[in-house]
Amino acid sequence: MSESTKLIGQMIAERYEVKSFINEGGMQEVYLAEDQLLRRFVALKVPKNKHALKRFRRSAVVSARVNHSNVAKTLGYIEAHDRSFFIEEHIEGKDLGFLLKHNFRSFDPLWVCKIVHRLAKGIAASHHVGVVHRDLKPSNIMSVDGPFVSEIKITDFGIAKMVEDELGEAIEGGDESLTASQTAIGALPYMAPELIHDIKNADKPADIWSLGALTYELVTGAKPFGTGLKAVPAILAAKVPSYSQPQSRKTQFSSAFKDIMNIVHSCIVASPSARPSADEVVSMCESLCYPIETREFGRISKFDNPS
The missing domain is CATH 1.10.510.10 (Transferase(Phosphotransferase) domain 1)
Structure with missing residues (x-):
């Protein structure tokens, strides 16, 4: 089993069931998990190395200060199975x-x-x-x-x-x-x-x-x-x-x-x-002028105006 899939299926802190691996970066791995208490999906972030581990707890405190619709919400921080877990809003996209x-x-x-x-x-x-x-x-x-x-x-x-x-x-x-x-x-x-x-x-x-x-x-x-x-x-x-x-x-x-x-x-x-x-x-x-409607994608079969 690869490092990126070994958490799948585990229950973290008797609350978060790891469903799948999402992605990884230089500092962390990201998993999709289901919060069994609140019945919602969350992003579960796990540090990959010593540099990440030593500041992971503080990072949760820092990011929790920010509350804005254009910033992913910090939902919690836990330590279990000798690892740290950062819980963040799961974003479909x-x-x-x-x-x-x-x-x-x-x-x-x-x-x-x-x-x-x-x-x-x-x-x-x-x-x-x-x-x-x-x-x-x-x-x-x-x-x-x-x-x-x-x-x-x-x-x-x-x-x-x-x-x-x-x-x-x-x-x-x-x-x-x-x-x-x-x-x-x-x-x-x-x-x-x-x-x-x-x-x-x-x-x-x-x-x-x-x-x-x-x-x-x-x-x-x-x-x-x-x-x-x-x-x-x-x-x-x-x-x-x-x-x-x-x-x-x-x-x-x-x-x-x-x-x-x-x-x-x-x-x-x-x-x-x-x-x-x-x-x-x-x-x-x-002062910018731009449309806010959701865009649609499709195939254009006829161009009446060549410009």
């Missing part, structure tokens, strides 16, 4: 990283307006209670209903504090450490310069940079600074690469594309103090 890889090369700008507005609200709510994510990236953002994007939920607010150890070791250790660190590999394209210089003292503006970097990827399909250690010099230079909207999409989306890129440029600024606060990004998003 896919993360944005999955959707970028398997469903869309990029999202159209009107869709990105909706996503970024909700992300900014969730980040602002966390900052209001003193919680900094530090590991915002597409794989930590869940789209409810998958490609339909009916709602957006930020996950792993609590886990993010634990990322400091792994990221710090990876950056200091160079290529070998980076290769061994799934967390660092995934986080680097979205890391603010101050996270590279001194990750333990990075504060709220680091989340704003990450919001700008992942927004750039959502709307263009490309990471703004590349991947791996090659991204570090570009991040430190803090220059957003130019990107022209494809001619085929300009007619319908030109205004929204311009508005989104303005937000990106305001967030990706070298000096943390020069970036807007999360509340200010929310205010910028309130």
